Amino acid sequence: xxxxxxxxxxxxxxxxxxxxxxxxxxxxxxxxxxxxxxxxxxxxxxxxxxxxxxxxxxxxxxxxxxxxxxxxxxxxxxxxxxxxxxxxxxxxxxxxxxxxxxxxxxxxxxxxxx
Amino acid sequence: xxxxxxxxxxxxxxxxxxxxxxxxxxxxxxxxxxxxxxxxxxxxxxxxxxxxxxxxxxxxxxxxxxxxxxxxxxxxxxxxxxxxxxxxxxxxxxxxxxxxxxxxxxxxxxxxxxxxx
Numbered sequence: 001x002x003x004x005x006x007x008x009x010x011x012x013x014x015x016x017x018x019x020x021x022x023x024x025x026x027x028x029x030x031x032x033x034x035x036x037x038x039x040x041x042x043x044x045x046x047x048x049x050x051x052x053x054x055x056x057x058x059x060x061x062x063x064x065x066x067x068x069x070x071x072x073x074x075x076x077x078x079x080x081x082x083x084x085x086x087x088x089x090x091x092x093x094x095x096x097x098x099x100x101x102x103x104x105x106x107x108x109x110x111x112x113x114x
Numbered sequence: 115x116x117x118x119x120x121x122x123x124x125x126x127x128x129x130x131x132x133x134x135x136x137x138x139x140x141x142x143x144x145x146x147x148x149x150x151x152x153x154x155x156x157x158x159x160x161x162x163x164x165x166x167x168x169x170x171x172x173x174x175x176x177x178x179x180x181x182x183x184x185x186x187x188x189x190x191x192x193x194x195x196x197x198x199x200x201x202x203x204x205x206x207x208x209x210x211x212x213x214x215x216x217x218x219x220x221x222x223x224x225x226x227x228x229x230x231x
Binding site: 031033037040041042043045048050088090092094101102103104105107108110 | 147149151156157158159160164203207209217218219221222223224226
């Protein structure tokens with residue numbers, strides 16, 4: 001079972017809105033990731049939660065904030081986004097490092113910021 | 115720093131034929147992992163195949179196989195009996211073995227593959 005689920009599938013928001021993206025996995029994985037992907041580009045890593053520790057890509061603006069309520073859930077809170085933040089947001093999870101560090105991805109949330 | 119290069123931005127193949135996508139990488143590490151991911155128009159990122167650098171045997175998954183040349187730092191993907199559902203963007207990616215909390219995948223820019231009927 002390599003299922004990672006993400007909600008919502010699509011999201012349209014204004015620049016003053018606050019919204020959240022949700023990601024869930026039931027594979028017992030201990031690491032979860034948020035990526036941002038623009039069309040026809042590879043994903044860019046935003047955040048890693050591993051064994052309840054957060055690692056941040058320092059280039060990610062503070063209008064994105066991750067939250068990990070438990071080891072199965074990972075949220076991404078969005079506030080005061082800009083139109084250039086419109087992208088596909090992918091969540092992934094992995095068991096550990098080494099071979100078990102293989103990342104499995106959810107279907108993504110397509111975000112449009114107006 | 116590690117880099118991954120996919121030199122073919124776009125490729126096409128006829129249904130039922132075989133196609134090979136190229137990937138080269140640069141690293142000073144001895145132990146690492148290489149991956150091919152597929153992203154069809156739905157944009158779901160799907161793991162196609164994985165190779166551990168310490169294994170000499172090339173990985174295979176049904177119609178998908180790799181040609182892993184460690185000394186040449188080459189990791190090509192062969193798709194046999196191509197099907198219309200193989201139409202997708204294919205990304206090659208690298209990950210260090212002892213990644214620890216630094217589980218960063220280093221991605222190539224991708225190859226857009228079209229399978230024609």
